[in-house]
Amino acid sequence: MMKTVQATMAGTVLQVLVAEGDRVEAGQDVVVLESMKMEVPVQAEESGTVKSIQVEVGGFVGEGETLIELSGE
Template sequence: MKSIQATMAGTVLQVMVSEGDRVESGQDVVLLESMKMEVPVQAEEGGTVSAVKVEVGSFVSDGDILIELDD
């Protein structure tokens, strides 16, 4: 199983995918707010979303799993 992780600590502003969605490499999947900047998190590789591990308003740390993907 593949995962998409937070690239920095911040608050989740938007989750752009849902379970069952197909994502492509480079696609924005989550929007974080960190230090008053909006920072998109992108999928490093493609797959199908099997689980969304965060919700809008939650705080995440660098390296936290945001999205899990199946091939």
């Protein structure tokens, strides 16, 4: 079962805090977005293993856009 982590707001990707193959827990910060000079961490809502990272540092994302795909256990 595929799970995704989505952008909670539009902004620029400031940091990607995980790598493909990493195990993440629900509530863990996985990406940091910047919008209007504010840094906003985005957290995984569910636990899983990072299957793919859909964004790059410096890229712009819209609200609801998929940032990371997780494979479920």
